Amino acid sequence: MLMGQSRSRLRPMLRVLVVRLLKFNCLFLLILMMKSLVSLGTALERGKAEGRKVRLAVIDHVTSMPCVVIPIKELVQICREEGVDQVFVDAAHAIGCTDVNMKEIGADYYTSNLHKWFFCPPSIAFLYCRKSPKSPDLHHPVVSHEYGNGLAIESAWIGTRDYSAQLVVPSVLEFVNRFEGGIEGIKKRNHDTIVEMGEMLAKAWGTHLGCPRHMCASMIMVGLPACLGISNESDTLKLRTHLRDNFGIEVPMYYRAPKEGEVGAITGYARISHQVYNKDNDYYKFRDAVNQLVGNKFTCTLLSK
Numbered sequence: 001m002l003m004g005q006s007r008s009r010l011r012p013m014l015r016v017l018v019v020r021l022l023k024f025n026c027l028f029l030l031i032l033m034m035k036s037l038v039s040l041g042t043a044l045e046r047g048k049a050e051g052r053k054v055r056l057a058v059i060d061h062v063t064s065m066p067c068v069v070i071p072i073k074e075l076v077q078i079c080r081e082e083g084v085d086q087v088f089v090d091a092a093h094a095i096g097c098t099d100v101n102m103k104e105i106g107a108d109y110y111t112s113n114l115h116k117w118f119f120c121p122p123s124i125a126f127l128y129c130r131k132s133p134k135s136p137d138l139h140h141p142v143v144s145h146e147y148g149n150g151l152a153i154e155s156a157w158i159g160t161r162d163y164s165a166q167l168v169v170p171s172v173l174e175f176v177n178r179f180e181g182g183i184e185g186i187k188k189r190n191h192d193t194i195v196e197m198g199e200m201l202a203k204a205w206g207t208h209l210g211c212p213r214h215m216c217a218s219m220i221m222v223g224l225p226a227c228l229g230i231s232n233e234s235d236t237l238k239l240r241t242h243l244r245d246n247f248g249i250e251v252p253m254y255y256r257a258p259k260e261g262e263v264g265a266i267t268g269y270a271r272i273s274h275q276v277y278n279k280d281n282d283y284y285k286f287r288d289a290v291n292q293l294v295g296n297k298f299t300c301t302l303l304s305k
């Protein structure tokens with residue numbers, strides 16, 4: 001499966017993840033995570049074959065669908081050890097959702113927007129760029145007056161764009177600090193509550209979570225009852241619409257195809273999130289809606305008619 005030098009680092013990494021996930025009795029995200037690690041290993045090896053070099057690795061910090069917090073620090077380390085030139089982290093969901101420490105993560109580039117978990121209006125994001133001998137030659141794709149004066153100043157003024165979202169950041173910081181513990185407090189309470197609500201839903205539906213608590217931040221995957229008959233991605237979209245139209249519930253869903261010969265498996269996972277404005281009742285409402293569907297012998301085939 002994995003050959004050459006990367007075996008040394010990828011194997012222990014895989015083992016840690018496998019143990020973490022097996023403890024939790026959940027194979028769904030384990031398999032996805034292993035596939036990603038194996039693809040990374042294979043890509044790095046292919047890149048190194050015949051003395052070639054991997055110029056850039058792009059890795060997510062918090063994946064969107066299904067959602068899971070990637071062990072980014074370890075993956076960046078592996079890339080370094082494998083001689084990857086530069087590592088770019090797509091951390092769209094990260095700020096305000098999970099721990100973000102540039103020094104610890106050690107990537108060359110790291111970007112997160114502030115319009116997902118940091119209460120800002122769209123569009124606002126930051127790009128971290130590690131100082132390195134390579135960075136002076138980096139430019140913003142749109143340069144107004146400041147060409148050659150450094151990436152930061154080139155990015156600060158790119159002409160007649162609307163800067164309103166950026167100007168809101170100081171007020172957002174002030175808003176965030178009104179909550180106990182600031183953003184750290186918010187993150188912790190979001191995490192604790194989403195795990196609690198996820199477990200509550202899984203218990204009520206007789207299913208399980210998509211990943212263990214330490215692999216999620218403020219979003220978690222919860223298995224939907226198999227009897228809903230979610231058979232493909234189109235079913236998840238129709239069920240989502242059905243819940244919106246008939247129950248006033250908005251929740252994204254993920255379709256997981258059953259393996260060959262697998263019977264009665266969970267094929268649909270809902271991605272639930274928690275932010276300061278959510279109440280436990282939001283999740284109870286979702287629990288009851290699904291239980292009502294199950295009680296009424298609803299299946300997704302009804303939505304295809």
Ligand SMILES: Cc1ncc(COP(=O)(O)O)c(C=O)c1O
Binds near residue numbers: 063064092093113125
């Ligand atoms: C991993 C990832 N990258 C990028 C994006 C897009 O982010 P933006 O709204 O900043 O374009 C998302 C949004 O869901 C995401 O989850």
Ligand SMILES: *[C@@H]1O[C@H](CO)[C@@H](O)[C@H](O)[C@H]1NC(C)=O
Binds near residue numbers: 229230232235300304
């Ligand atoms: C998805 O599955 C449903 C049954 O749940 C079926 O009626 C429908 O035709 C399928 N749609 C696609 C696009 O395969």
